[in-house]
Amino acid sequence: MKKHLYEEVGLTYDEYKMIVEILGREPNELELNLFGVMWSEHCGYKNSKAYLKNLPTKGGHILQGPGENAGIVDIGDGYAVCFKVESHNHPSAVEPYEGAATGVGGIIRDIFTMGARPIALLDSLKFGNLNDNRTKYLFEGVVAGIAGYGNCVGIPTVGGETTFDPVYKNNILVNVMCVGIMKKDKIFKGVAQGVGNSVFYVGHTTGRDGMGGATFASTDLTAESEEKRSAVQVGDPFMEKLLLEACLELFQTDAVVGIQDMGAAGLTSSTCETAARAGTGIEIDVALVPKREEGMNPIEIMLSESQERMLVIVKKEREEEVYKIFEKWGLHAVKIGRVTDDGMLRVLDNGKVLAEVPAKALAHAPAYVREVKEPAIIKEAEKFDVYSIPQPNDLNEVICKMISNPNLASKEYIYRQYDHMVRTDTVIRPGHDASLLRIKGTKKGIAVTIDSNGRYCYLNPYEGVQLVLAESYRNIVAVGAKPLAITDGLNFGNPHYPEIYYQFVKTIEGMKVACEYFETPVTGGNVSFYNQSEEGAIYPTPVIGMIGRIDDIEKAVDISFKNEGDLVAVIGK
Amino acid sequence: MLKAEIFVYLKKSISDPPGIAVLNSLKSLGFDNVEKVRMGKYIVVYLNENDIEKAKEQVKLMCEKLLCNPVMEEYKFNISEE
């Protein structure tokens, strides 16, 4: 049976009918594709947003909560910290090096679009058992990819966490967090404000790479996954470095009104989201987009996920400044359109209208609440009696076994491959509870950590996520800093299974309670569903990235014993 | 002894940042008529083997198993006496 066109772009019949109603007519093929990507799980948060809005997102320190490219927290003295976590699971499962590398690139762009200078990266990695050959290949590739990208851009990867468990064998998790620093009165947003302002395309050229990436991230991983992707995205960290410097230089002028990364769904998401946020419309001409391949059609141009590109909204008559700065850095900067007042995303090709859809309708996918069912394991786990495990006879043997387990062993093999010292701010390096960065010119520092515990969350998602938050909290406190806020990467299986959706819902509930208790609001994050292969779903794996502030960096403490003869004490229950 | 010269190169659809970097650099050195550059690997494998047909099969296997990543790359090779 032939699939309907709407099915091919990942929409249901009901969604198709909604689109017809919104437009008052049948969508054409390009329009249908725009809806397809924007209403995908990856871009539209269809199955998560009804619950995400329950999370605590406000508090004294929060300058920017969820909804922008990244969240921002005030740390005093006029400074603010911008941070966010992002997943790149499916791309990394298919091509570990490039998948992980482009994941790093994406999250870095999210940070500097807000006006912040990225100062640190952290990674949370989940693989199958290391004695499996494919897993070894994925592990080596992912670590090399993160190193290859982060090291080249010159942002230190200062911490992370790594777990090996058979449950992640066919669906590895690669979550990356980036932290940036900025002056708190210099925040930039992804808004297409000011009718008549110019819409600029800057950065790398557009190719066919990563076509349909958002849709790819919104389905289970199958044997055909590789073929579904018309091409793997390849990162160009050097280009990213240029883009980073050029954008930060551009922000020094006041010519910029808004800016957004062309991440998943590239031009489509960046145009409709900036317009939707500002309540304006946007009109672009795909013929003007710098391309690196011949014969690309408008659908390909609108959906391409080529890396290292940005959409910048520039004040009328200030275009010259943009051209000058991007020329200095050897980058493309092309005016491809303008901000309009009609609320539409209008796509032209050499002036001819190809698509015309309300930007808000594209940017705001329908929200679903799915059926839930408590997984049997939760009741079973409650019955488990710890004391049923016999005391081991030989504790030495147990210790040796424990420290030789890859999950507990030192992760130096990994973080040695990451430049964790560049920028000379890393006061506490990886290998400790949290890492600590100084802020030159002040006495302040920022503590950062990223944590998760899939197994706990599997046994009880509500309690599990709270334990994860508590771990992050301890890590921050243990270096002498005060926890401020979190970002969350929520990794789950297919939300259409009631047990999985239950895990998701309970995770949000648990997180809400813990965030309120610890006074660490959520500033943003990422949801990755469909982490599932023929062999089943991964553990529910919420990844928590937490930051803290220390006012006197000299007072920081680390994990190592200092002097012979010092007293060793255990505190707590 | 046989010598296999193996060429591993990116599929057409895959972007090639190193190739673009070299292209730009060649242009700035004044090589104006360079249109495109693609970067790949040149792998020379010396085989303790006399039968060219057998060697061909082996090299094909090496490429498929290790040397070439079929998600992004393609390969070709030729075999000669050393």
Added chain:
Amino acid sequence: MLKAEIFVYLKKSISDPPGIAVLNSLKSLGFDNVEKVRMGKYIVVYLNENDIEKAKEQVKLMCEKLLCNPVMEEYKFNISEE
């Protein structure tokens, strides 16, 4: 349009860590009769040029100036119609 296939490889006297790594991997995959592996670069340059002789001279220059570092590398190339 002409296509230049350029091969840049390490001098015999220079050690080749990637080559050794590939050799070991091939052996551990059971390719016992592999004697040696050397890794180099395969650079394809497309030239807007019809004169093969002219192209040869240009490519030679590209290699000497940029593509090959004579301290450690050598090169060869062939040119064909695209």
Added chain:
Amino acid sequence: MKFGVVVFPGSNCDSDCFHVIKDVINEDVEYIWHDSDEKLTGFDCIILPGGFSYGDYLRAGAIARFSKVMPRIEEFAHNGGLVIGICNGFQILTESHLLPGALIRNKNLKFICSDQYVKVVNTNTPFTNLYTKGEVINLPIAHGEGNYVVDEETLKQMIQNQQIVLQYCDKYGNVNDETNPNGSILSIAGVCNKEKNVFGLMPHPERSSEKILGCEDGKRVFLSIVNFLKSR
């Protein structure tokens, strides 16, 4: 005393070097953009910092060699000016033939970022005169292509001219295969030219120049330069 820090588009240790010169040893310092072909007047020492100059996809430093600023740096060096290349800067200096040899992939094929003991084998240079001969210091490394290679003939001459300045070692000063992180010939970590005014090293002295970062061993590289210039 005035330092210049060259900025290639992919440099990423430029601001670290700038910071050490300005805020740690309190000397004058200025950035020099890669695209500038102005004569380098008024500078006493030029720093080529670490990073990935132009992406370094072909060979580290290969493309940087052709930037507009390089002829100026060559001219500066030929006139006796001090030039120090750190990490990527070292790679650029070898590609430009201001220093002998070349740097290839690390033996283990991986990027290595770590503290590293190195031994100062030649203190008779503008860059190491405040160390004692044979002293073991901690200079962090962070590179994927730091494996120094050079042909035998050149190596012989280098030894004769005392151009080998730093060698990788362990905390007791042992120099051997086990204490060599990247496979460099003779565990070479840093070399200078015959005239001793151009110095290249893979380790990052700017990363161990402040107590807050755990170690100050690297600071004396910069202080040596100042010391040399003052007594000149």
